[in-house]
Amino acid sequence: MKIYGNENVKDVKDAFKNGNMTVAVYGLGKMGLPLAAIFADKGARVIGADINEEVVMKTNQGINHVRGEPGLDELVEKNVKRGRLKATTDLVKAAKDSDVMIILVPAFLDKNKKPDLGIVKSVSENIAKGIERGDFVIVETTVPPGTTDRVVRPILEKSGLKAGEDFGMAHCPERTSSGRAIRDILGAYPKVCGGINKKSTDTAEAIYQVINSKGVITVSSSTEAEMVKIAEGLYRDVNIALANELALISERYGADVFEVIKTANTQPFCNIHKPGAGVGGHCIPVYPWFVIDENTKLIKTAREVNDSMPEYVVDKVSKTLSEHGESVKDSNVLIAGLVYRPGVKEVYHTPAREVIKKLRKLGANVYGYDPVLSEDEMKSMLGVESPNGHKINCAVFIHDYRYNPKANIEHILTPENLFRNG
Ligand SMILES: NC(=O)c1ccc[n+]([C@@H]2O[C@H](COP(=O)([O-])OP(=O)(O)OC[C@H]3O[C@@H](n4cnc5c(N)ncnc54)[C@H](O)[C@@H]3O)[C@@H](O)[C@H]2O)c1
Secondary structure, three states: OOOOOOOOHHHHHHHHHOOOOEEEEEOOOOOHHHHHHHHHHOOOEEEEEOOOHHHHHHHHOOOOOOOOOOOHHHHHHHHHHOOOEEEEOOHHHHHHOOOEEEEOOOOEEOOOOOEEOHHHHHHHHHHHOOOOOOOEEEEOOOOOOOHHHHHHHHHHHHHOOOEOOOEEEEEOOOOOOOOOHHHHHHHHOOEEEEEOOHHHHHHHHHHHHHHOOOOEEEOOOHHHHHHHHHHHHHHHHHHHHHHHHHHHHHHHHOOOHHHHHHHHOOOOOOOOOOOOOOOOOOOOOOOHHHHOOOOOHHHHHHHHHHHOHHHHHHHHHHHHHHHOOOOOOOOEEEEEOOOOEOOEOOOOOOHHHHHHHHHHHOOOEEEEEOOOOOHHHHHHHHOOOOOOOOOEEEEEEOOOOOOOOOOOEEEEEOHHHHOOOO
């Protein structure tokens, strides 16, 4: 059932729940597959549209290809079996066969750290070839403010149809993290929806009210919705940079930064995050660059502070070894905590990569450990192996793992003593 233009939002909800609404989800990755499976589980007919043939084939067999997402295996299998979820590489046909098209492909940075919206644009071109009057297009990918209205909209209008009149559009940002996608999508916190006009906002609200138990917060336009998602990431990046600087200051004065932060946070206006070896993943180190310009000094400095932390860690290894008459060159150094966030099998922008690179440059033999990575994964993702009985001169615990890597370790740098003097 075509849903945009329907004055009665109850009809939209009924169409969704009764299987009279077909949704195409573009991008069946770590975020897209959970979203597609949840839409199907709540009643919609879902077509996953992805260029990766293996992802499409596996999905059509009811196999979840995303690792470490609790509940997703069952959700994919169940909804493929009952005929509500299927996948295709035919991106235009997916649009032709759908009433709602959701864009959830990645947006990257180019080598100059400028937004690279190539995939979002290419998906929009495909949707434009299949869009019909009454369709509704949702951008969930985190994008620079204004993208839905000024980048995606003109591409869709190449169809000859007019946004806001013939079809609706909204930005409804993915507010989730890997490893907890299902919980987040179903309602760990409310969904944010901003349309290109009121009718679009109302339509998006009706759709996500069926999914999110915490409800929907509507904002004035798609641009506010885009800004909300960017603001959430900026808050964390700047806050972590502050925590990192507090760590350096605490070290200077011989104070325990973790005790300082924990105690400061007992006051209700204080919510300082934790210091560490840097900031990784697809989101937080990337999104600030969507908005950084000559006026955003704080945000840019925060990025620089967080990006400098691997160097700090390497200096600390150097100092620790030299205090014991040893040098980094030819030392065996173990990096424990290779993924960007404990427990999540993801090494995109992980600080460990920079730490390893810098230590190798100084001549260290670097070994690795992470409980979520197998030996083969450590090798292929980061080019390191387990110590396998080698004596370790210095081990750096980037994450707070309470673990004994069964290696003979001389000096250990944990997150706590990384920022401690002596
Ligand atoms: N991963 C996270 O923790 C996270 C958290 C919040 C928001 N997000 C948002 O979700 C977006 C997607 O992230 P992800 O982690 O799901 O990415 P991902 O890399 O896991 O998956 C992307 C999928 O898109 C497919 N794809 C690539 N080009 C395509 C094209 N032209 N047409 C159709 N499909 C195409 C890929 O084959 C892949 O299956 C991110 O850019 C971000 O905006 C991600």
